[in-house]
Amino acid sequence: MSTHAIEAVGLIKRYGDKEALAGVSFEVPRGAVCGLLGPNGAGKTTAVRILTTLTGADGGTATVAGLDVATRGGDVRARIGLAAQDATVDALLTGRENLIMIGELHHLGRRVAAARADELLEQFDLSDAGGRLAKTYSGGMRRRLDLAATLVARPEVLFLDEPTTGLDPRARNELWDVLDTLVADGTTILLTTQYLEEADRLADDIVVVDHGRVIARGDARALKRQVGGSQLFATPTDPGDLERVAAMIGDIAGAPPGIDVPSRLVQAPTDGGPLAVSRLADALGDAGIAVDDIGLRQPTLDDVFLTLTGEHIAEEQPQEVAR
């Protein structure tokens, strides 16, 4: 049996003239959490739809749980759970009925399906709401029920398409905690997200997708290294000093600095460590430039993403500058 829970090789998907996927390859080891990270329209959802057998690929192959998605669709579906972008709970059924229906459609038998439904309601803190129609649920409860529904048949591989979109921060944190327990149980998870924080928080391995292509992959640390180490930054008090500060930072860091005018932030990647900060502080002091903030920070996935796709974002949203 393959050691990979998911294996995608050269997936291609076209919608008319538009190429949603232009040869996407990646694999996810059993028990791992993989984050597909990319902006809207990057092809994340299309990849998930192919892997969950909802649509066919125009090229390439994929296996899930060791089974070819194109030829063994039914067997794949028996082994996966899918939480689509919008929670697709049935609003006119109760939470419990929703879960039982999914269990029955997984052919667990009514008794097992009912027992499993109660177990999941408990696990997702929905026991009290289990008898209420899902249309009375809050957004966070709906998401939890949706996630519970994907787990009814104890799937080997779980697909979560933007699982926290539209949730408030508290509900998002709750959902993250639930996902942690699944990971501890050894479920393989592929999740798509636009939130870098989310990919960093949940995924062992991150696949960055843009315009239907994989543009980078690795764990969060490796991706951060691609940006070129830490960021040396300073925020001059007077916007008029931005250019001079930028020149200093560029000099000390040895890399062209980025300037974000609205927040008065100047930064550049450096491997000079804390010494770079003290050199910058000295230089600023000598020049008599006042700053609100100065320091060295670890790059975030945001920086990675902008380094990799900066061009694209600049094209579509010219007013948005790297911070």
Next chain:
Amino acid sequence: MTVHVPSADTRRGSLLGDTWVVARRGIQHIRRQPEALSDVTLQPVMFVLLFAYVFGGAIDVAGGNYREFLMGGIFAQTIVFGAFGVAISLAYDRTNGAIDRFRSLPMAKGSVLAGHAVASLMRSLLPVVLMSICGLIVGWRIHTSVADAVGGYALMIGFSFAMIWVGVLMGAMLPSPEAVQGVAFTALFPITFVASTFVPVESLPSVLRTIAEWNPVTAVAEALRTLFGNPSAIQGPDAPWSIQHPVIYSLAWMVGIIAVCAPLAVRAYNRTIAD
């Protein structure tokens, strides 16, 4: 205690089992939407009572009383409107992602459509039962043999089944439940009214009269009147063939609708869900 879930290799489903799960869900939906519930319970009863008592006095039917005439028409209308229900529930499922969820499950091929069809048959036939009871109360009677009466109800079931495919086709082709509603009101209403549903065809102006004479809704209404021994909209040797042979004519429509619409509907449905 953790619930033991049988492994994926040992789980076996069936078309019938999956269809029933989807059908049961559809029936729950009807029960839990006040307007859908009233569509299948209060509305048919109200229709019978309104037409029987409000129009009953104003409309003359040759050779019988209006309440007896009315029932065949009102049954036919209910069955044709059955297309609505399935179209709306399919469009609703498609727009809210339920179809995708079903498709990500190891369900038997065709069970989603079949389940919708069964729920929709219930939606059409429950009102038929209620209207029958209501009709009996206001004075409608079946005057023919048991075999003819059974034939009448069988025709209703068969035509309901045919209308489901019209509904699936509408549900697959139209983008939203609201669009379905719009089309249904602009198309189905005239079709059911330019017919012998509520008035004898003779009372219509000539062009409308010809349309009504060949309208399948007229055919079903007339077939039911014939099979139940109720007064018919047109009697007389100069009536067109469609009116002289309503049972055969409506069976032909039924078979024709199924033969044309079912393959188209399945194709349209598969296309809309494929991406």
